[in-house]
Amino acid sequence: MLFLLTFSSAEERDLFEYLYQKYKKLCLKKAYEILQDYSLAEDAVSEAYLRVYKNLHKIEDPDSGRTAAFLVTITRNAALTMLSREQKPLEELDEGQEDSFALVDFALSREFVRGAYRLLDQMDEELRHVFLLKFAYDMGNKEIARALNISQNLVGVRLHRAKKKLADLLVKEGFVGA
Amino acid sequence: MPNQNSDDLFRQIASDYVDAWGKSLQEEQKELEQDSALALHPRMDRKVLGQVAARKRRRTAGALGAVAACLALAILLPRASNMGMGSTSQYAASSTEQKAAEIARVPEALPDDQAFALAEPEEDRLDAQALPESTLEKESPAESAPLPEQGNGVIPLPFTLPEHLTILSAEREGEKSVYHLESSSSDPIVLTLESTSRFPDTEGLTPVDIDGQTVYTASRPEEQFLTFQKDGILYEMTCPSDLEALIALSRAILQA
Numbered sequence: 001m002l003f004l005l006t007f008s009s010a011e012e013r014d015l016f017e018y019l020y021q022k023y024k025k026l027c028l029k030k031a032y033e034i035l036q037d038y039s040l041a042e043d044a045v046s047e048a049y050l051r052v053y054k055n056l057h058k059i060e061d062p063d064s065g066r067t068a069a070f071l072v073t074i075t076r077n078a079a080l081t082m083l084s085r086e087q088k089p090l091e092e093l094d095e096g097q098e099d100s101f102a103l104v105d106f107a108l109s110r111e112f113v114r115g116a117y118r119l120l121d122q123m124d125e126e127l128r129h130v131f132l133l134k135f136a137y138d139m140g141n142k143e144i145a146r147a148l149n150i151s152q153n154l155v156g157v158r159l160h161r162a163k164k165k166l167a168d169l170l171v172k173e174g175f176v177g178a
Numbered sequence: 179m180p181n182q183n184s185d186d187l188f189r190q191i192a193s194d195y196v197d198a199w200g201k202s203l204q205e206e207q208k209e210l211e212q213d214s215a216l217a218l219h220p221r222m223d224r225k226v227l228g229q230v231a232a233r234k235r236r237r238t239a240g241a242l243g244a245v246a247a248c249l250a251l252a253i254l255l256p257r258a259s260n261m262g263m264g265s266t267s268q269y270a271a272s273s274t275e276q277k278a279a280e281i282a283r284v285p286e287a288l289p290d291d292q293a294f295a296l297a298e299p300e301e302d303r304l305d306a307q308a309l310p311e312s313t314l315e316k317e318s319p320a321e322s323a324p325l326p327e328q329g330n331g332v333i334p335l336p337f338t339l340p341e342h343l344t345i346l347s348a349e350r351e352g353e354k355s356v357y358h359l360e361s362s363s364s365d366p367i368v369l370t371l372e373s374t375s376r377f378p379d380t381e382g383l384t385p386v387d388i389d390g391q392t393v394y395t396a397s398r399p400e401e402q403f404l405t406f407q408k409d410g411i412l413y414e415m416t417c418p419s420d421l422e423a424l425i426a427l428s429r430a431i432l433q434a
């Protein structure tokens with residue numbers, strides 16, 4: 001039992017340190033884009049990595065794009081939480097410093113998928129985080145609550161609003177029938 | 179869209195989105211790696227790696243404590259039963275369990291954990307707070323006469339929903355029944371019901387009197403929160419901004 005515990009700990013430690021060293025600059029950049037303060041951004045990354053540590057089992061391939069997206073999702077959420085604590089309104093953010101992800105850069109095969117991406121990008125970021133953790137990473141409400149450091153009730157509220165918003169937009173834009 | 183179909187669709191959209199976004203992030207990350215002008219971050223390194231190391235120590239110490247507790251039980255329980263103490267053996271066992279639990283708890287007092295404890299999820303702390311009330315639960319009427327549940331395990335609402343509210347969905351999450359309510363005049367509400375004699379943890383909450391009964395509220399940046407206990411059910415409700423909507427709903431529940 002102790003052998004297994006030690007083995008598991010070493011594996012976890014190695015994975016965590018690898019993830020940290022590999023993505024810390026990216027995460028710091030993403031946190032800075034929101035907070036505009038390196039010291040606060042470092043705190044946000046620290047907080048985010050602690051949450052990631054508790055969800056290491058969600059990491060299948062540390063080098064995959066999905067892992068990068070997972071880490072950035074948690075980091076940006078931690079930064080947004082810190083921003084709300086600092087009571088800086090989101091409107092202060094420079095539009096140009098928002099996430100630079102541009103869907104049109106990717107050769108997506110179906111109009112529907114492109115449209116759905118655009119709609120997801122339109123969604124409030126905090127709603128999108130919960131939506132992605134639920135549906136892309138298959139996390140339960142309790143896991144999401146722990147990862148984002150919010151109540152399960154708030155996860156439920158955000159998830160419901162995200163689903164409703166996306167469903168409404170899909171219907172409105174004619175991608176699916178009502 | 180039916181729920182199952184829409185969830186499948188959402189899953190597909192979310193998964194494709196994350197794959198594409200991940201590729202974009204990987205490219206960005208490669209560019210950052212090549213940019214040697216970026217400063218190092220010793221403070222952040224110390225903080226992240228140090229806190230995780232402290233957690234690791236605590237987990238290992240906790241596991242060792244649990245092993246020690248099991249060994250203590252294995253040694254002491256047979257002795258107690260061999261002594262033929264009858265009903266007092268129960269006390270011996272529980273006393274042993276207490277000692278074992280104390281052994282297991284000792285590592286948590288390590289100074290290293292203090293900083294990390296701040297980052298621990300609230301529910302972990304709540305679990306510890308709920309321990310002393312387990313005795314009360316055994317004697318509560320709610321325990322002896324569990325509430326009827328619907329087919330999907332959801333506790334039915336023991337009150338009439340106000341006219342402006344409609345149920346969008348109801349689901350079971352662990353011990354809680356979660357209702358998503360839509361309002362024609364105010365914020366949507368998430369209402370959870372839990373069959374328990376446990377009273378809400380009121381620390382940091384504001385008591386509000388409703389027709390002579392007390393509920394507890396909190397106004398948070400992202401949500402309004404209200405909780406109270408009635409007839410063996412712990413009610414919790416949240417909405418984005420309208421605390422009055424929660425108070426109105428709790429009034430309907432308390433008057434039922």
